Amino acid sequence: MTDILAELSWRGLIHQTTDDAHLPAWLNGESRALYCGFDPTADSLHVGSLLPLVILRRFQRAGHRPIALVGGATGMIGDPSGKSEERKLLSLDVLRANVEGMQNQMRMLLDFERGSNAAILVNNYDWMSGFSCLDFLRDVGKNFPVNAMLAKDSVKNRLERGDAGLSYTEFSYMLLQAYDFVHLLEHHDCQLQIGASDQWGNITAGIDLARRMKSVQLYGMTCPLLTKADGSKMGxxxxxxxxxxxxxxxxxxxxxxxxxxxxxxxxxxxxxxxxxxxxxxxxxxxxxxxxxxxxxxxxxxxxxxxxxxxxxxxxxxxxxxxxxxxGAEVSELSDAQLGEIFADVPSRDLPRSRLSGEGLNVVDAIVEASLAKSKGEARRIVEQGGAYVNNRRVEGLNTQLGPNDLASASVMVLRWGKKKYALLRFRD
RNA sequence: GGGGGGUUUCCCGAGCGGUCAAAGGGGUCAGACUGUAAAUCUGAUGGCACUGCCUUCACAGGUUCGAAUCCUGUACCCCCCA
CATH class of the missing domain: 1.10.240.10 (Tyrosyl-Transfer RNA Synthetase)
Structure with missing residues (x-):
């Protein structure tokens, strides 16, 4: 059993824990289950949500069982944490697609086969959707003092803003997330929840709920937000x-x-x-x-x-x-290779006949490829030496492009300045 | 209600009736340098059929050979006196 906390600690990944004194012994003693939730706000995770996922992975490698929770239910509500205004609700279809997309990515980072500590993927929609409103209020809501809820930063910030407000729906978000924790405790013996530092309030809400409902003391841990030296978000x-x-x-x-x-x-x-x-x-x-x-x-x-x-x-x-x-000139590559390499780059199809005879003027080519908004702009960039065909600088305004200027069978690579590219494809 | 000032090209801002596509700064783009960086330096920065032509200076009219610059009206903004 690797000392996972020691590793997280030297990596600077521990922002806060609910129990610095007991957590090390608890984790190092035996394999534990822990979870982290991800709300399906898009059909893909992004760099911002990568960090908690990588941490789950680290826990798994250290011998623990990670549970990745996608918030099919909580995503319907919207987490007010760190948000300055009320979120728009996503439609069920979109949510379903998002959950699917995110699950695929989680499968790449976590190992779901790995014997005793295989990762588990859960969707809180599965247990929340059947929970009746009355039952929820009686079983869960009863355990939440509104005073404590109002004191959470995520709520306080929004109420203090005045211009933004907070709907009852979003206000209830923390109850759902808190209940998730209790649910995972019951079904997977999960006693630790991790998340980014803005999740602290939601995590402690779950811990409080478990204590009230089950008389169990759970653990929470947060990691820093992935930010740049200037304070802005990465990604x-x-x-x-x-x-x-x-x-x-x-x-x-x-x-x-x-x-x-x-x-x-x-x-x-x-x-x-x-x-x-x-x-x-x-x-x-x-x-x-x-x-x-x-x-x-x-x-x-x-x-x-x-x-x-x-x-x-x-x-x-x-x-x-x-x-x-x-690098150097673009050459000896096939259409397919170029297509793959320049997958991100805008392209335009032109009839092959444009290359025959006099050929195609560079300035026109640049405009056709939408690299420049006008001929004047294209001309300027050529004159200043900032235009390239297949990464070879264009020498003058009256450069004519012919079949020999193709980088592959039918593709020509145009470049504006250092990084801006466009492709022209010549078809019969 | 009365008096005064303003509205300029992406932004700020200058602009004697002709030599104004319009100073200067910012931004942006390119080049040099470099670490696919920062800083710095150089150049460019309305459109086109580019030594020329066209469209732009709140909007609509007018005066003039000629207006961003003068006059009239319209809209919006600011200030002062009530």
Missing amino acids: KTETGTVWLSPARTSPYAFYQYWINVDDLDAGKCLRFLTELSREEIEALDGARAADPGKRESQRRLAEEVTRLIHGEAGLRAARRATDVFF
Whole structure:
């Protein structure tokens, strides 16, 4: 039995526990069940919710049994924690699809086969949907003093805002989550709940409920929120959220997100999200301090996290795309390979005849590919040396593109500046 | 109700009736440098058939050879006196 708390502790993953004194002995004595809930607000998890999931994984590797709970029921209500205003309710169909999508991702990170401590996936809709309103109020609601509920930060913050308010529905959220804990205690002997630090109130609500209903003392533990050195949340880019689903965020974009992590955040990310050993991480810290330009930490981070989420194949694809995006000329690749590498990039189909005869002028090509809004803009970028065809700089305004400028059988790769790409596909 | 000021290109902001697509700053984009960074430097920044033409300076009209600049009206904003 690995000392999981010691590991979480050096990684900086313990924000708060409900019982610092007894938790170590309780966990190190034998294999325990623990759970963490995830609300199905989208059909994919994102970087923000990755951290608790990785922690569940760590617990499992240390010999404990992780229970991943998707909030099919709680998702219908909306958690007020950390939200500044009332949430819109999701339709049942959307929720069902979201639960499905998230479960698939959990299957990748947790092992559901692993003998005595195989992970368990549960959906609180299964036990909540049949719970009648009256029974719930009598059995659960009776145990919640409104005073205590009003004192929770998640509620207090919303009430103090004045402009936002809080509906009775969201106010009740913590009762549902609290009951989940009791339910999992009864059915899976789960006595520990983990979550991000904003879940503290909900976790302690569950512990209080269990004490009142079952006279049992449960445990809770929170991890820090995954934030950047400047205080903002990780997992957001100008283009939006970084998702775990390859359909929403390609392995390449995912890999790039981590490659671009700030030096100041790299050490934290390595500790939080990778399974590298303490020695390896500290070696990387040293390397980063000595020669930050090499960005070994970021490379390693991107590699580890991308492999974790997208597997070896995804990592390979991300790397190959990176080579092309930041490398030399695009050549000796097939249509299919290019399509895969430039999966994220907008493309446009043009008739092949545009390449014959005089050929296609670069400026026109750039506009056709929607890289530039107008010809003037396209012309400007060519004049300033910021336009590239197949990663080769375009020399002048009157460059004409012909069949020889295709990178593969039918694809031409246009680039604007350092990173903005577009494809033109020439079809018969 | 009376008096005064304002409305400019993505934003702020300058703009003698002609030489204004409109100063300057910010932002954005590109290039150099670099660590796929930050900072810095350089250039660009309405459209097009680009040594020229077209559309823009709240809106609608007018004066003039010619208006973002003058006049009239309309809308919105600000200030002062009641």
